[in-house]
Amino acid sequence: MCAARNPVAGRDGLAVLDSEEIRRALTRIAHEILERTHGGDGVILLGIPTRGVPLARRLAARIGEFEGLDVPCGSLDVTMHRDDLRLHPARALGRTELPPGGVDGRTVVLVDDVLYSGRTVRAALDALNDLGRPRAVQLAVLVDRGHRELPIRADYVGKNLPTSQREVVHVLLTEVDAQDSVMISGEGGKR
Amino acid sequence: MKRHLISAADLSRGDAVLILDTAEELASLADRPIKKLPTLRGRTVVNLFYEDSTRTRISFEAAAKRLSADVINFSAKGSSVAKGESLKDTALTLEAMGADAVIIRHGASGAAHRLAGWVQGSVLNAGDGTHEHPTQALLDAFTIRRRLAGGVRGGGEPPRDRGVPGGRPPGLASRGAGLDGLRVTIVGDVLHSRVARSNVLLLSTLGAEVTLAAPPTLLPLAVGSWPCAVSYDLDSELSKSDVVMMLRVQQERMTAAYFPSVREYSRRYGLDAARMARLPGHAIVMHPGPMNRGVEIAAEVADSVRSTIVEQVANGVTTRMAVLYLLLGGTEFPATGVAL
Numbered sequence: 001m002c003a004a005r006n007p008v009a010g011r012d013g014l015a016v017l018d019s020e021e022i023r024r025a026l027t028r029i030a031h032e033i034l035e036r037t038h039g040g041d042g043v044i045l046l047g048i049p050t051r052g053v054p055l056a057r058r059l060a061a062r063i064g065e066f067e068g069l070d071v072p073c074g075s076l077d078v079t080m081h082r083d084d085l086r087l088h089p090a091r092a093l094g095r096t097e098l099p100p101g102g103v104d105g106r107t108v109v110l111v112d113d114v115l116y117s118g119r120t121v122r123a124a125l126d127a128l129n130d131l132g133r134p135r136a137v138q139l140a141v142l143v144d145r146g147h148r149e150l151p152i153r154a155d156y157v158g159k160n161l162p163t164s165q166r167e168v169v170h171v172l173l174t175e176v177d178a179q180d181s182v183m184i185s186g187e188g189g190k191r
Numbered sequence: 192m193k194r195h196l197i198s199a200a201d202l203s204r205g206d207a208v209l210i211l212d213t214a215e216e217l218a219s220l221a222d223r224p225i226k227k228l229p230t231l232r233g234r235t236v237v238n239l240f241y242e243d244s245t246r247t248r249i250s251f252e253a254a255a256k257r258l259s260a261d262v263i264n265f266s267a268k269g270s271s272v273a274k275g276e277s278l279k280d281t282a283l284t285l286e287a288m289g290a291d292a293v294i295i296r297h298g299a300s301g302a303a304h305r306l307a308g309w310v311q312g313s314v315l316n317a318g319d320g321t322h323e324h325p326t327q328a329l330l331d332a333f334t335i336r337r338r339l340a341g342g343v344r345g346g347g348e349p350p351r352d353r354g355v356p357g358g359r360p361p362g363l364a365s366r367g368a369g370l371d372g373l374r375v376t377i378v379g380d381v382l383h384s385r386v387a388r389s390n391v392l393l394l395s396t397l398g399a400e401v402t403l404a405a406p407p408t409l410l411p412l413a414v415g416s417w418p419c420a421v422s423y424d425l426d427s428e429l430s431k432s433d434v435v436m437m438l439r440v441q442q443e444r445m446t447a448a449y450f451p452s453v454r455e456y457s458r459r460y461g462l463d464a465a466r467m468a469r470l471p472g473h474a475i476v477m478h479p480g481p482m483n484r485g486v487e488i489a490a491e492v493a494d495s496v497r498s499t500i501v502e503q504v505a506n507g508v509t510t511r512m513a514v515l516y517l518l519l520g521g522t523e524f525p526a527t528g529v530a531l
Contacts, residue, residue, distance in 0.1 A: 077216065080228040080229070080230045080520075081229060081230075085520055085521060086521065086522060087522065088522060089521040089522055090516060090517045090518075090519075090520040090521035091521070092209060092212065092213065093212075093213050093216040093217070094216070096216070126229070130223065130224075130225040130227070130228075131223060131224075131225075132224065
């Protein structure tokens with residue numbers, strides 16, 4: 001959710017994670033998912049567009065490398081479930097693509113780039129509710145920047161990043177932005 | 192996007208592509224156990240229908256309900272209109288009831304445009320006289336793009352497998368695409384057809400090459416200023432068409448003799464199996480419905496695999512959801528005329 005609308009603006013900011021550090025964080029999260037779900041049985045990874053989707057794919061690939069396990073991977077668009085729709089002009093929709101078999105009875109790990117207010121995750125839980133009944137839902141994020149507005153926490157965190165609400169966190173990923181890095185910059189209002 | 196959708200000419204290429212892309216994402220909803228989204232909860236949509244309609248009204252109603260809007264259906268029969276209430280007074284009544292959007296079908300060309308000046312909410316034109324029917328053009332463009340654009344041309348991709356979990360949804364490749372280079376032939380009663388006018392405007396905006404094939408008596412006088420070619424001979428157009436769109440012969444609007452007999456019309460401008468066989472292998476046959484089987488389209492053509500007629504109805508709900516979402520889903524009163 002807190003992904004950069006304009007990644008170029010983020011390049012003036014301070015880099016907090018480089019591509020190696022992002023790789024290591026994802027490797028650790030992949031191991032943690034395997035550990036917490038007792039070998040990843042029945043796990044599916046759902047990325048929240050835009051940048052949660054490539055992160056979910058990377059995690060699935062990592063888990064495949066470690067355990068030879070083919071973890072189903074998909075995407076979950078939350079736009080239509082957001083609580084701030086009326087504060088902006090109508091937005092273009094992202095794609096929702098469920099792996100074969102759907103979410104019923106599975107352990108769904110939601111994947112996003114930045115956890116901030118928690119409102120995107122709330123919307124994701126609502127969206128998931130309309131798609132079926134998972135056995136459990138967990139949350140993996142690359143960056144947790146604090147300032148929660150809802151009682152939501154992440155199960156897997158790449159990096160806890162203390163921020164002020166005036167700061168902007170930009171996650172850049174090769175698949176979308178042609179480079180891997182996490183930047184923090186001072187300018188801008190909320191996000 | 193503007194606040195209203197009165198004419199296909201109001202849509203820029205960017206607007207039109209955004210609507211088609213949004214519809215593409217919404218199409219997967221039809222395969223889910225819960226075919227509903229909470230997006231327009233608390234919004235009220237009025238279906239104001241002064242003319243008979245089944246598919247358009249039901250399609251708009253289904254679209255609004257799938258987005259959780261409240262729908263009020265109003266048909267002129269059995270209402271105060273029968274007692275002589277004017278369109279303006281009806282509009283003010285609806286306004287007082289707090290309608291966020293009014294979907295209007297009216298027998299008079301320009302009715303939707305007039306209405307837009309009287310109400311605060313969005314006005315969606317669902318057909319005004321012989322003028323325009325923009326959502327029909329959008330669903331036709333969506334159907335064409337799904338079948339033919341984005342590299343699937345020639346494949347004749349079957350529509351049934353859409354949304355198979357894990358399968359590649361059709362239309363994925365066409366995201367962001369227009370209809371560039373596709374040749375669309377619109378055949379028949381162009382004079383009385385709001386569908387034809389909206390399609391010519393929208394399809395040409397999206398880059399398609401549109402040709403009208405009709406008898407001279409069924410073409411409007413100003414057709415020379417439309418962004419399309421005109422032909423009086425259907426047979427010469429068939430072999431170079433990617434899409435053939437048949438129009439209904441609107442006998443209820445015909446106040447004079449436009450052709451000598453239905454049989455002669457059918458012989459020269461009807462699409463029968465022999466004419467269909469001369470189309471390129473990937474070409475599709477469209478009809479906005481309701482059909483006059485045996486007049487403009489033969490039953491065997493209407494029921495063939497090339498026909499997208501049933502698909503068009505399903506795509507109608509999806510496309511209208513996209514339009515309702517984009518007009519009503521965001522800020523109530525966009526600061527500027529262009530919100531996206």
